[in-house]
Amino acid sequence: MAFGFASWVLFFHLLLSPHAKGDRATESNVLRLNTIDDATNDVHHHDHMHQDHGHDKSSLSSQTNKKDPRLMVFFMINDLKVGHVMQIYFPNRHLSPSQLISKQEADSIPFSLEELPNLLQFFSISQGSPKAIAMESTLKECEVKPIKGETKFCATSLESMQEFTRKIFGSDTQVKTLTTTHLKKRTIGLLQNYKIVEISQNIPSPKLVACHTMPYPYSVFYCHSQESENKVLMVSLEGEDGDLVEALSVCHMDTSQWSPNHVSFSVLGVEPGTTSVCHFFPSDNFVFIPFSATM
Template identity: 55%
Template sequence: MHQKFMNCWSLAIYLLVLTILGDRFGIGIGIAMLHNEHTQTHTHTHTHDHMQGHSSSHHMDQSTLVFFTLNDLKQGKVLPVYFRGNNPSNSPQFLPREEAESIPFSLSKLDFLLQYFGFSQGSSQAKAMENTLRECEVKPIKGETKFCATSLESMLDFVHEMIGVKTQVQVLNTKNLENSTINILQNYTIVDEPREVPAPKMVACHTMPYPFVIYYCHYQKSESKVFQVSLQGENRNKNNKNNKNDVEGVAVCHMDTSQWSESHVSFQVLGIKPGSSPVCHFFPADNLVWVPLSKIDLGVENQLFTTI
């Protein structure tokens, strides 16, 4: 990898990404326990199946209520949405690249990894780790490039490999205002006209259940549109201007779903078929969307990374 890039970016990566994720993950070299392993694995399976189309069957639950159509994306529209939060005290930790790369990350090494982290065979932690490793090794669909990042540095390497080594980029994430740990399904009203983010290329990165932070990142050649959406929850306290039920959401609309599986959970939620309509979804607060930095973004207060 580019040595100059890594030397100059090392400190900037940690400082800037932590402004987004600092409330959600601890930083350190220790190993934290997986939390809510079965529930989180189930949620992540839905999250990544809708991106990959590898799903075979799903039973519906509230964690699937993040999908909508492009026609829904308008001011005044009311959508039932489940925003998954995190408990920072139970969240796994980032590892420095050197340490992360010293630990095998392969399904074939699962027995060793369970012993290394002290998890028993058949435990919920073991099942969560197995699911993550298996998903990271699944063959990508046509037009997709995928990568499971075991460190912040490797994630940024992948982002620049996909978007452009010399391209300035910005990272977007959903913000649950005032309280980043809410886990609640409720109706949200789109209070302003959604703002499309110019994004000729996009890399989406999703957290995966594991003893340390893993990001499942992928880039797709097919067209996607990125939006920032201001949402107001129905359970908000109207006397509180900074309300935990208000959300600044990041949404992505996939314009071509023809390569997705017919059993994809989004089609069940929306009652549509592959390729019949764009499919949109909101991102959880701890997921990241990387896009090129455009000129019109220069005056906006976003979290920015610029190449050196």
């Protein structure tokens, strides 16, 4: 999808239309909790881009990483050849208007690890439950300091995501929005073989903003930007059971600043700085790049 800022704002305004807000109330716990339900069963949220920040992934050993089908989203740029077959896991997740709240609502709710006990009470979530652990993990991720050269921000609304993107690119810059699109989907988040049919875009983009959904009672986006050598690719894939996917992927050509414990290194069997690391994005994640990058 391609939007200038005006169209992009209109797109998200439609997602925040009144019919999607009518059953929400900030003062109660009616905010949708299925955001956490999806995320606690999906490594995607924490274990790919977010582990660039140098913290260990003690809960996932190298052996586990290699066996976990949900981690089959990483690859190297040399793997991108028409006709090549790759095992890929695409989670069955979609950005639902019912999970989105306005900036005004989001700003009225504390968003900090220090406030976690109060937040659990507010959302009627039991301490020590999977949902509580997921919330704690998200808040920790959002409070970790960025790595060298990186700017990061956890957006608790689409409006705050827009503000962050404008901060990175400048308010006068037109931005292209990219995401994964399932043109035909027969499976529900299963690992399967996909054949590369076409590489429709290959865009060098030293400056980009990537936003990933995080497990939380409402939609939270982990957005970050680091000026380095990147390539943004749109890849047409055909699954063995007939799935057709227009898949967004990003290749990070310099991984020298990444933690040796980044989950992708154990999956690919490489070390920081030795090769590119690429990954596919699920359909509820976004990448923003300047229009000038595509020209």
